[in-house]
Amino acid sequence: MKDKMTISTLQLAMLICTFLAISSQASLPMALAGSAKQDAWFSYFIPILYGCGAGMFFYKLAHKFPGLNMYEITNSVCGKFVGGLLNALFILYFIVDLSAQTRLFSDFFSSSILLRTPPELIIMMITLLIIYYSSGTMEHLARTNVIFILSYSIILLFLPIILLNEIDLNKLEPVLSSGFIPPLKSSILAAAAFGDVLAIGAFLHHVKGPRDIYMAMKLGVMVSSFLLTVWNFCLISVVSPVFVSRLIFTGWILVQQIHVTDFLDRVDLMVFSLFMPLILIKHAVLFIAILTGLASYTKKGRNFGNLMVGLLIMLFSIAAFDNTNEVIMFNNYGMIPLTLLVHIVFFGCLSVGISISKWTGRTKTSPGVNIGLFGGLARAMLVGCGASIAFGAYFGSKLGWYGTVSAGLFIMFLLLCMYFTFRQYGETILNKG
Template identity: 25%
Template sequence: MSQTGSLTNWQIFFLMTQTQVGFAILTLPNTLQSTSKGDGWMSVLLAGVALQMFLVIIWLLLRRFPNLNYAEITKFLLGKYVGNFVNMIMYLYFIVTASFVLLRFASIIKEHLLTITPYWVIGLLMMLTCTYLAISDIRIIARFFGLISILFLFLFGISFFSFLLPLDLHHILPLGNTGIKEIAIGSKDCLLAILGFEVILFLYPLASKKGTTFLKVITWANVFVTGLTTYFVILCIMIFSESVLKQIKYPVIYFLRPLNFQMVDRIDLLFISIWIVPLAASIVIYIYMSSKSLSFFKGKPYRLVLMNSTLIFVLFTIAKKDPDSQELYSNFVEYLSYAVVFAIPCILLLFSYLVKKREKEVSY
């Protein structure tokens, strides 16, 4: 797992994109109706630009410590005790985020596919599958992610059937009608919807090509995810009116429901079945990152993965029993992401310049 030069550029690209493409894209067109409305696609593009700025900041930090991952950088810069405390915050974030993704995944499957199957059965089956893959070496995970990325072509192909429906271009016109302030507020929701890019914090030491090449790879991954998200947001806005989008929780799923063909029925169910794979990929990589965050753990790696998976499933079952707490759970994940994904890397980069520390000072 710690071998350097073991991940190719394509593998890093697929790891990043598969982690980012999750359940949030399914609900994003609905979420944006409370802020940027018909200009929601502009909020997505603005979020993509903001995300690129954070990617550059993260890249500048990782470049100063080319053979250390996120958890090792914190200990090197902040010391053993403070570093381990920060790593525990990161560990909590990855565990809670994974359980939140699992919660949303079970809700989608329960609502659209397995309506009479208990939530805990759906969650358990998903966790068993994800744990089996998360125990593997990161190179095996990367190869699997690269293999399943071909499913994006099927998702695009299925979405093209929506052009058979009435599309109203006036739903996105006039451009900028909601105002710059609302578009900027909507970009915050978009930024949270494409979280998952933090995986690069643990991939840089394993990259076969570092430096500007690594930056180009993660930049193209950001362009791909931003473009994919913008495409689905525009599609949903053109198909549904503003009043309808406010009522549909998963518009990316529902826009295919009216389509019926002689040999294929319920294309929306086929779409969901394919989308399950990116959701599972997100959980796998969050289990992996949570395991790498506890750098002080001295046991066998698979035991740590099993412990993390069990903790994720326990949190999932607790949150599912109390529907009122799910909104609080979502807010907790949001605010914790601000600290772990955005604030801590910026602070670490600034601190590394202030104390003038680089990896070359580390003794091996």
């Protein structure tokens, strides 16, 4: 995949934010609230650890194999036969993921916005738009994404203020009174939803340096987790954990509660005018990752066969699921074993292959990431987030105000972690300049 397209650190971070935050707002809160009840908004601590770990792994791959993407690195480390099998597994995983998400959001649109439009027609239109977007370049897609995701993120950040009259903090209590298990279950579900971030590995060759990849992954994961924490906090405190755990597309109800003035009470139209393009951008990125993997076999370029692959995804989205409940259960729970399998195979095989190569002297050891002062402070604040959850889970069942204190500490540490992560990003940009 030798091309001259480049994606900046900020563009890749915002692309990761779209990849992780947007698709997790539709049906995932239902599963999180069902597992952790009022503590569902604590679910994104473990996903942060997973995302930063994946970023470190991509950093090491990019340092050892500069200018190559994930598929080419797999072939280089594991050989053509084993590497070809691994790449086929990745492509199949991305096809299943894209098909399930296409069906999920087609059902969402048909049940909330386009009420009289058949889901099959919506799936066809989404597929055609994905095929059209994929005919362009990743650079153009990343630039377009920055505009939409920044606008959408601003709206999400102001949600607690906009919904101030609707928020009832009593719905969040008792905080962490059920112990460690419920937040742990919901964190596993949230981490599994972050699993398709592996598709970013198909674009490692578009980023200038390994440190840029790590910083983009860390920043994107932190912003995504923070936005999703705010989103779930508003859902639980406005709609209540009982309704969130029983309703399918609770986010639609939440956005409909926004009434800025009597003249601006349909804010949901503006929100979903930003939401829909971001969904299409994520689907297009997954689609391009599939085409990039197929190009590692055909050697005929990324756009070869995109129409046939699009038709395959469209047919699979229509035929694989009978109703909305099936696709929601698959997205929330069925993807967990598949994601776990792909991750074990991916990280395991590449780690073994790189270790063997290092033992035979064919590769050099990559240096550690120079995290700097702000990176170290961000890690310390992340430890504080984990300690806050542990403190509340252990003592919250004994005295209720312990859980309330731990929730306040968690919010404080998470905000500080976001601040120091942005300072680390700014320090990285200055050092490059």
